[in-house]
Amino acid sequence: MSAPAVTADVHVPFHVASIDDDDVAAVVEVLRSGWLTTGPVAAQFEQAFSAQLGGEVESLAVSSCTAALHLALEAVGVGPGDQVVVPSYTFTATAEVVRYLGAHPLVVDVDPRTGNLTAEGVARAVDELPQPIGSAVRALVPVHFAGLPCEMEQLCALAESRGWAVVDDAAHALPAARRGIPVGRYADATAFSFYATKPLCTGEGGMVVTRHAALAERMRVMRLHGIDRDVFDRYSAPDRWRYAVVAPGFKYNLSDMAAALGLSQLTRLRAMRDRRAEVAGAYSAALAGEEGLEVPPEAAAGDLHAWHLYALRVLDGPDVRNRLVRELGELGVGASVHFIPLHEQPYYRDSYGLEAARFPGAARLFDQEVSLPLFPGMTEAQVERVAEAVPVALARARG
Numbered sequence: 001m002s003a004p005a006v007t008a009d010v011h012v013p014f015h016v017a018s019i020d021d022d023d024v025a026a027v028v029e030v031l032r033s034g035w036l037t038t039g040p041v042a043a044q045f046e047q048a049f050s051a052q053l054g055g056e057v058e059s060l061a062v063s064s065c066t067a068a069l070h071l072a073l074e075a076v077g078v079g080p081g082d083q084v085v086v087p088s089y090t091f092t093a094t095a096e097v098v099r100y101l102g103a104h105p106l107v108v109d110v111d112p113r114t115g116n117l118t119a120e121g122v123a124r125a126v127d128e129l130p131q132p133i134g135s136a137v138r139a140l141v142p143v144h145f146a147g148l149p150c151e152m153e154q155l156c157a158l159a160e161s162r163g164w165a166v167v168d169d170a171a172h173a174l175p176a177a178r179r180g181i182p183v184g185r186y187a188d189a190t191a192f193s194f195y196a197t198k199p200l201c202t203g204e205g206g207m208v209v210t211r212h213a214a215l216a217e218r219m220r221v222m223r224l225h226g227i228d229r230d231v232f233d234r235y236s237a238p239d240r241w242r243y244a245v246v247a248p249g250f251k252y253n254l255s256d257m258a259a260a261l262g263l264s265q266l267t268r269l270r271a272m273r274d275r276r277a278e279v280a281g282a283y284s285a286a287l288a289g290e291e292g293l294e295v296p297p298e299a300a301a302g303d304l305h306a307w308h309l310y311a312l313r314v315l316d317g318p319d320v321r322n323r324l325v326r327e328l329g330e331l332g333v334g335a336s337v338h339f340i341p342l343h344e345q346p347y348y349r350d351s352y353g354l355e356a357a358r359f360p361g362a363a364r365l366f367d368q369e370v371s372l373p374l375f376p377g378m379t380e381a382q383v384e385r386v387a388e389a390v391p392v393a394l395a396r397a398r399g
C-alpha cells in the first residue's frame with residue numbers, strides 16, 4: 001500500500017517567535033526614551049512577573065536562565081566540592097552552572113514517561129552514594145521537561161528532610177502549576193528562560209524568582225558586578241558617581257529593550273500557552289492511534305502544563321526516529337530532538353564516568369523523542385500539515 005499524499009504547499013518551521021504590534025511599539029518606545037540598559041522598564045517587568053505568580057515573591061530580570069541558575073546556586077551557598085542533584089534529561093546549562101561554582105553535578109535518572117526527576121528516584125540515587133559524597137549534597141535542581149510540572153511537593157519535602165536547597169530550572173515551565181500552585185512558588189529560587197523559542201521570549205533573557213528576601217538581596221548584588229546598588233539607582237541618585245563593590249559579581253542584568261518585550265508579552269502569556277495546549281491537543285488526537293507512536297503525557301488534574309515542547313515518542317527506536325526527523329524535513333516540517341542527555345555528552349560522561357546503563361529512563365526517552373513544531377502563531381493549516389506529515393514520514397523512515 002502506498003503512503004497517502006501530503007499537501008506540499010504549507011511549510012512549517014520548528015519555531016516562529018510570537019511578536020505582535022504591541023511588542024514592537026513597546027521596544028520602540030524604549031529605543032526613543034534614551035534609556036536602553038536596565039532601568040524603569042526592567043523594574044516594571046519584575047513587578048508584573050511577580051504579580052503573575054500571585055505575588056509574595058521577588059523577581060529579578062537577568063540576561064538568561066543560565067545566569068539565573070548560576071545566581072541562585074551561588075546565593076543558596078553552593079561552593080567548591082559540593083554536590084548538586086540534576087536530572088540526566090536536560091540541557092547542559094542546568095549542570096554547567098554547578099561547575100561554574102566548583103561544585104559537581106550529581107546526575108540522576110528520570111522517569112521515562114515524563115522526563116522529570118521523581119523524589120523516590122532522587123532519594124534512591126543519593127542513598128546509594130559512598131560517603132562523603134552523599135553528605136556533600138547541597139542542592140537539588142528539578143527541570144520541568146517540555147513544561148510538564150515535576151512533583152514539586154514531594155521533591156521539596158525530600159530536600160527539606162535532607163537539608164538541601166531547591167533551585168528550580170523552569171526554563172520550559174511558564175506558566176505552569178503543580179497542585180494549583182504556580183511553578184516559581186515552590187523552590188527556594190526558580191529560574192525562567194526568555195530565550196527566543198521559549199514560552200515568553202525577549203530574544204535572550206531570564207528571570208530569577210525567590211520568596212526569601214536574603215536570597216533576593218544577594219542575587220541583586222551579584223547580578224551587577226557585586227555592586228551594592230542597581231544601575232538605575234546609580235544613574236538617577238543625587239550622588240550618582242558613588243558605589244561600593246562588595247563581592248566579585250557577574251554581569252547578568254537585562255536591558256530595558258528586552259524587558260519591554262517581556263512586559264508586553266506577559267499580557268498575553270496565558271493566551272499563548274492556551275494556543276500551545278490547543279495545538280498539542282490536536283496533535284495527540286491525530287496521532288494517538290498511530291501504531292508505534294506514543295503521545296506525550298498530559299498534566300494531572302490540578303496541574304498546568306506550559307507545553308513548551310510537543311515531545312512525541314517513536315517506539316521503533318533511534319534509527320527510525322533519526323530518519324523520521326529527516327523525512328519530516330523533506331516534507332517541509334521542522335522537527336528536533338530534546339535532549340541529548342548529560343550522560344551522552346563527552347564532558348559529563350568522561351568527567352563523572354556516567355554510563356548509559358545507569359540512566360535507563362533518560363536513555364529510553366532519548367532513543368524515542370522527536371519534538372514537533374509548537375508555537376502560538378501556528379495556523380490550522382500548519383497544524384493539519386504536521387499531523388498528516390508524521391505518519392507519511394514515519395512510513396518512509398521505516399523503509
Ligand SMILES: Cc1ncc(COP(=O)(O)O)c(C=O)c1O
Nearest residue numbers: 064065066091093171193194195
Ligand atoms: C532545561 C533548560 N535549562 C536552562 C536553559 C538555558 O536557558 P537560557 O538560554 O535562557 O540560558 C535551557 C535552554 O534551552 C533549558 O532547556
